[in-house]
Amino acid sequence: MGLSVPAVAVLLVALLCLDPHGRVGSAPICAHGPSGCHVPSLADLFDRVIQHSARMHSLSNDLHSEFEQYFLPSKNHIGKTYRKCHTSNILTPNGKENAQKLAREELTEVILKLLMAWRDPLFQLHQSMAHQQDFNNFSSNKALEMGDMAHELRKGVEKVAEKMRVLGMLGNSVTGLSAAEAMLPLSDSREAMSDYELLYCFRRDSNKVQNYLKILKCRIVPEHDC
Amino acid sequence: MAAQKQRTERTAGKLVKFSLPVSDPSRGPHFTGCRSREQETFRCWWSAGIFQNLTEPGALRVFYRTKNALSEWQECPDYTHTVKNECYFNKTFTHIWTSYCIQLRSVRENITYDETCFTVENIVHPDPPIGLNWTLLNVSRSGLHFDILVRWAPPPSADVQTGWMSLVYQVQYRVRNASHWEMLDLESGTQQSIYGLHTDKEYEVRVRCKMSAFDNFGEFGDSILVHVAQIPSKESTFPMTLVLIFGVIGLVILLVLLIFSQQQRLMVIFLPPIPAPKIKGIDPELLKNGKLDQLNSLLSSQDMYKPDFYHEDPWVEFIQLDLDDPAEKNESSDTQHLLGLSRSGSSHVLNFKSDDDSGRASCYDPEIPNPEDLASLLPGHSGRGDNLPLVSRSSLSIPDLGVQQTSEVEETPIQTQPAVPSWVNMDFYAQVSDFTPAGGVVLSPGQLNSSPEKKKEEENEKKIQFQLVSDGAYTSENTARQLSAEVPPSPGPEQEYQTFPTQAVEGNLWNGEYLVSTSDSQIPYLLPEATPAPILPPVSDYTVVQEVDAQHSLLLNPPSSQPAICPHSPNKHLPAMPTMPMGYLTPDLLGNLTP
Numbered sequence: 001m002g003l004s005v006p007a008v009a010v011l012l013v014a015l016l017c018l019d020p021h022g023r024v025g026s027a028p029i030c031a032h033g034p035s036g037c038h039v040p041s042l043a044d045l046f047d048r049v050i051q052h053s054a055r056m057h058s059l060s061n062d063l064h065s066e067f068e069q070y071f072l073p074s075k076n077h078i079g080k081t082y083r084k085c086h087t088s089n090i091l092t093p094n095g096k097e098n099a100q101k102l103a104r105e106e107l108t109e110v111i112l113k114l115l116m117a118w119r120d121p122l123f124q125l126h127q128s129m130a131h132q133q134d135f136n137n138f139s140s141n142k143a144l145e146m147g148d149m150a151h152e153l154r155k156g157v158e159k160v161a162e163k164m165r166v167l168g169m170l171g172n173s174v175t176g177l178s179a180a181e182a183m184l185p186l187s188d189s190r191e192a193m194s195d196y197e198l199l200y201c202f203r204r205d206s207n208k209v210q211n212y213l214k215i216l217k218c219r220i221v222p223e224h225d226c
Numbered sequence: 227m228a229a230q231k232q233r234t235e236r237t238a239g240k241l242v243k244f245s246l247p248v249s250d251p252s253r254g255p256h257f258t259g260c261r262s263r264e265q266e267t268f269r270c271w272w273s274a275g276i277f278q279n280l281t282e283p284g285a286l287r288v289f290y291r292t293k294n295a296l297s298e299w300q301e302c303p304d305y306t307h308t309v310k311n312e313c314y315f316n317k318t319f320t321h322i323w324t325s326y327c328i329q330l331r332s333v334r335e336n337i338t339y340d341e342t343c344f345t346v347e348n349i350v351h352p353d354p355p356i357g358l359n360w361t362l363l364n365v366s367r368s369g370l371h372f373d374i375l376v377r378w379a380p381p382p383s384a385d386v387q388t389g390w391m392s393l394v395y396q397v398q399y400r401v402r403n404a405s406h407w408e409m410l411d412l413e414s415g416t417q418q419s420i421y422g423l424h425t426d427k428e429y430e431v432r433v434r435c436k437m438s439a440f441d442n443f444g445e446f447g448d449s450i451l452v453h454v455a456q457i458p459s460k461e462s463t464f465p466m467t468l469v470l471i472f473g474v475i476g477l478v479i480l481l482v483l484l485i486f487s488q489q490q491r492l493m494v495i496f497l498p499p500i501p502a503p504k505i506k507g508i509d510p511e512l513l514k515n516g517k518l519d520q521l522n523s524l525l526s527s528q529d530m531y532k533p534d535f536y537h538e539d540p541w542v543e544f545i546q547l548d549l550d551d552p553a554e555k556n557e558s559s560d561t562q563h564l565l566g567l568s569r570s571g572s573s574h575v576l577n578f579k580s581d582d583d584s585g586r587a588s589c590y591d592p593e594i595p596n597p598e599d600l601a602s603l604l605p606g607h608s609g610r611g612d613n614l615p616l617v618s619r620s621s622l623s624i625p626d627l628g629v630q631q632t633s634e635v636e637e638t639p640i641q642t643q644p645a646v647p648s649w650v651n652m653d654f655y656a657q658v659s660d661f662t663p664a665g666g667v668v669l670s671p672g673q674l675n676s677s678p679e680k681k682k683e684e685e686n687e688k689k690i691q692f693q694l695v696s697d698g699a700y701t702s703e704n705t706a707r708q709l710s711a712e713v714p715p716s717p718g719p720e721q722e723y724q725t726f727p728t729q730a731v732e733g734n735l736w737n738g739e740y741l742v743s744t745s746d747s748q749i750p751y752l753l754p755e756a757t758p759a760p761i762l763p764p765v766s767d768y769t770v771v772q773e774v775d776a777q778h779s780l781l782l783n784p785p786s787s788q789p790a791i792c793p794h795s796p797n798k799h800l801p802a803m804p805t806m807p808m809g810y811l812t813p814d815l816l817g818n819l820t821p
Contacts, residue, residue, distance in 0.1 A: 054392065054438070061439045084293075094321040096266060096390050204323050207347060207439070214389025226388060 042163055046217040049156045053213055056149040057206040063142050064199045071196065085201030086193065087117045092208055099215045105170050108161050111212050114205050115154035122147035125198045132195075146202070153209070169220055252276065255286050255330055255339040262350045263444075264383040265391055265437075267320050269306070270313045272330050272340070280332060287333050288313045293325035293343075322346050352393055352435050353381035354447035355416075360431065362454060363419060370425055372454045377417045378433050378447070393435045396443070402428040402451065414438070425456040658782045665779060 040048075090113050093099040099107065126143040164170045193201070218226040254275045262268035270288065274280045288302040302313035313328075323345065330340040357379035365372040376397055384391045397418050398407040410418060423429055429452040436443040485492060660668035772781040 050389070058439045065441075092323070094324060095317065096322075096385065096388070097317065100388075204345070204347075208323055210392075211390060214392075218388045224387075 042160070042167065043217070043221045043223075045156075045160050045163060046213070046221060049153065049160055050210065050213050050217060052149065052153050052156060053206065053210040056146060056153060057203070057210050059142055059146050059149065060199065060203040060206045063139060063146065064203045066139060067196055067199055085197070085204070086121065087114060087201065087205055090114060090117065093212075096211075096215070099212060100219070104164070104216060104219060107212055107216050108157070108164070108170065111157055111209055111216070112154065112161070114209055115150055115157065118150050118202060118205065119147075119154070121193075121198055122150055122202065125195060125202075128195055150206075157213070164220065255280060255332070257328065257330055257340050257342050260328070260342075260344060260349050262320070262346055263353050263381075264385065265322060265347060265350045266317050266385075268315050268346055268349060270302075270315075270328060271309075272311050272313075274311075283310075285332060285334070286311075286339070287331050288328055289331060290315075290326055290328040292321060293327070294321075299329065320346055347437075347440065349442070350391075350437055350440065351442045352391065352437060352444040353383045354445045355379060355381055355395060355433050355435055356447065358431070358433055358447055358450050360450060360452050365425070365454065369456055372423055372425055373419060373421045374423065374452055375417060375419045376431055376433070379416060381435070381444070384435075392438045394438045395433055395435045397431065397433045398446075399423075399429050399431040399452075402430050423452065423454070425454050428453045658780065661779065661781075665777065667780075 090110065092110055092114070093102050093107075102110075122143070126140060126147050129143045130140040161170065252275075254277055256273060256275060258271045258273050260268055260270040272286065272288065274286060280286055283305075288305075289299040290302065291297060291299045302315075303319045304314040304316065306312040306314050325343055325345050327341060327343040329338050331338050355378040358376065359378075360374045360376045363373040363375050378395065380386050380393055384393060386393055392414075394412045394414050395416070395418075396412055397410045397420070399410075399420060400407045410420070420431070430449045431452055432446045432449040434443050434446045657670045658667050659670035662668065775781060
C-alpha cells in the first residue's frame with residue numbers, strides 16, 4: 001500500500017468521529033447516581049472528616065509540645081496563668097453525656113462555629129511564627145498546614161451537613177451556615193493572645209471538634225454499640 | 227487501689243506526678259497526683275508529708291475551682307471512704323476541656339499547703355488492655371525462629387465504640403527474666419505480630435495504651451508467656467553439609483594437582499612467549515607502513531654498525547646539502563652561501579651533500595661536490611627554485627688538515643664566517659689562496675665592496691686573510707679585529723672573524739677551546755698578506771684543484787695570474803690538468819684527479 005502515515009491518521013480520526021459507538025465522551029462523575037459510580041456514603045464522609053480532624057489535632061499537639069519544649073521548659077506553669085481562649089464564648093458540651101444529649105443540629109453548628117472561629121487566628125499564628133527567627137521552617141510549615149487543614153475540615157463538615165440535610169437527618173431548625181458565621185463570638189482578648197496561647201487553645205478546640213464529630217457520627221450513622 | 231508507681235511525665239505543662247504511697251517525706255502536705263481513666267471522671271490523691279499531726283482524716287481538705295465563669299472554691303465533692311486521701315470527681319463534676327485548680331488546705335490553720343492546675347484530658351491514663359493472647363503464625367524452616375500474632379482488647383472503661391477515646395497501643399516483649407524490654411511501634415488496632423522469636427526461649431509479652439495525640443500511657447496489662455518448643459532438626463541435613471564440604475575440598479585438591487602436573491603446558495597456554503624481532507633493529511611493520519623519512523633514518527642508522535670510515539679519515543669534509551630556507555637566497559651570491567655567511571639573524575647556510583666515500587678534502591683529491599649541486603648553486607641556476615641549498619661545512623676535528631672547517635655547522639656557520647667581509651659581497655665560492663705549513667687553508671675573499679650583481683661581473687680577486695682553525699675553535703673578536711686591521715681593510719666590522727693562531731689569541735679565548743697552537747710560522751703567512759694594498763685582488767669564483775698531496779690536502783690552482791700556492795708534494799702528482807672552465811670538474815675528470 002502506498003498510503004502515507006498522515007493519511008492513515010486522518011482516516012482513523014474520521015472513522016472515530018463518524019462512528020457514534022466509538023466516540024469517547026466525558027461524563028460527569030457519578031452523574032447517574034449509585035449505578036454509575038461509587039458515591040461515598042454518609043458513613044464514608046464521616047470517616048474522612050474524622051480522620052482529617054484527628055490529623056489536625058495531632059498536628060496541633062505536636063506544635064504545642066514543640067513550643068513548650070523549647071520556650072517554656074518549666075513545669076507547672078499552667079497553674080499560674082489562666083488562659084481564656086477566644087472561643088470560650090461558644091457554648092460547647094463539656095462531657096460525653098452532654099454532647100450526646102445535644103441535638104444533632106446544634107452539635108453540627110457548634111462544630112462549624114468552632115472551625116469558623118479559628119480561620120483567622122490560625123492565619124495570624126502562621127504569620128507570626130514565620131516571622132519569628134526562633135521557629136524553624138518546619139514549625140512554621142506545620143502552622144500553615146494546620147490552617148489549611150482547619151479550612152478543609154470546615155468545608156468537609158459543611159458538605160456532611162449538606163448531605164445530612166439532603167437525607168433528612170437534620171431538621172430545618174438549622175438556620176444555615178451563614179447564621180453560624182453571624183454568630184461568631186467577639187473576643188476582646190484576641191489581640192493579647194500570644195503564640196503559645198493560640199496553640200494551647202487550638203489544641204483544645206481541635207480535640208473538641210474531633211470528639212464531637214465522633215459522637216455525631218455515632219448518632220447519625222447507625223452502628224453497633226453506638 | 228493499685229500501687230501507684232513513681233512516674234514523672236511531661237504532659238502539656240501539667241503536673242502529673244504519681245508517687246509511691248510513701249511519698250516525699252521531706253515535704254509538707256502535697257498532692258501526689260490526679261488521674262482520669264476514661265476521660266469522664268478523675269481522682270486526686272494527696273499526702274500529709276512530714277506533718278504527721280495532719281494525718282487524721284479531715285485535717286486536710288481539698289478545694290477545687292474550675293476556670294469557668296465560676297471562680298469560687300468548692301470543696302471536694304467526694305472523699306473516697308475506702309481509700310485514704312483521695313478525692314473523687316464523678317461525671318457531674320468532671321468537665322472536659324476545662325481547667326481545674328485544686329488546693330490542699332488545712333482548714334483549722336487556714337493554710338494552703340499545695341495547689342495545682344490541670345485540664346482533664348491531659349491527665350487521662352487509660353486502663354490497660356485486656357484479653358492479651360497470642361497465636362503462632364509460622365516457624366522458620368530451620369526450626370530456630372517463629373512468628374506470633376498477639377491480640378488484645380481495649381480496656382472496658384474506655385469508650386472506644388463511640389469514639390470518645392481513640393486509643394493506641396504499645397506492645398513490649400522480652401526474653402523471660404531479661405532486663406531489657408523490646409518495644410514495638412504504636413499500634414492503633416488491637417493486634418500485632420511479633421517476628422523473629424527464637425524457639426526454645428521463653429518470652430514475656432505485655433501491652434499498654436494511651437490516647438492518641440496525648441502522651442500519658444496507662445499501666446501495663448498482665449504479661450503472657452510465649453514459648454515454642456524447637457522442632458528436632460532433620461538428621462539428613464547433617465551429612466549433606468559434610469558431603470558438600472568434602473566435595474569442595476576434593477575439587478580444590480584436584481585442581482591444584484592438575485595445575486602442578488601440567489605446569490609447563492599451562493604456562494605456554496596462558497603466558498605465551500613473546501616472539502623476538504626478526505631483523506635486528508628494524509621493525510618489520512615499519513618497513514611495511516613507515517614513511518619514507520622514517521625508513522631513511524632507519525636504514526641510515528644501519529650505518530652505525532659499519533665501521534666508521536670517517537674517523538679514520540679525519541680530513542674528510544662533509545658538505546651537506548639541505549634544501550630549505552627558501553627566502554631571499556636569490557639575492558646573495560653563491561660564495562656567500564658557501565661560506566655560510568649570514569645576515570642579521572638569518573642563517574642561510576648552504577649545505578652540500580657530501581659523498582660519503584669521496585669527500586676528500588685535500589689539494590690532490592678535490593672535494594668534489596655533486597656537479598648537479600654545483601650547477602644548482604651557480605648564480606645562473608639560482609632561479610631554479612626558491613629552495614636554494616644551504617651550504618654548511620661539517621668537518622670533524624682534525625689535527626692537521628688541508629681544509630679544516632669548524633664543526634657545529636648547523637648552528638655556527640654564522641660564527642664561522644663572520645670575519646668574511648660583507649655577506650653581501652662574498653661570492654659563493656672562495657678561492658683557496660694559500661696553505662699554511664700546519665695545514666691551514668687561506669682563502670681569498672671575493673669581491674668585497676661590490677653588490678652581488680656586480681660581483682658576478684667583476685673579476686676582482688679578493689683575499690680573505692683567515693685561516694679556519696681546527697678543533698672548532700674561534701678566535702676572540704678582539705684578536706680578530708686586531709688581525710683584521712692588518713689585513714687589507716675589507717668593509718668593516720664584518721671582518722671580525724679571523725682565525726689566527728697567534729699568541730695574542732690565547733689570552734682572549736671565549737669558548738674555552740684552544741686555538742691551534744701558535745706557530746710563528748703562520749704569522750709570516752699572514753703578515754705579508756696583511757701588507758698589501760687595501761684593494762684586494764679579485765678572487766675568482768672557482769679554483770682549480772691542482773693536486774692532492776700526500777697529506778691529503780688540496781692543491782688548488784689559483785686562476786690565471788696567481789701562482790700555485792700549493793706545496794709541492796713529491797709523492798703525488800696530478801696529471802696535467804686540461805684547461806677547463808673555472809672550477810668545474812666533470813666526473814671523468816674527477817677520475818683523473820684521484821690518485
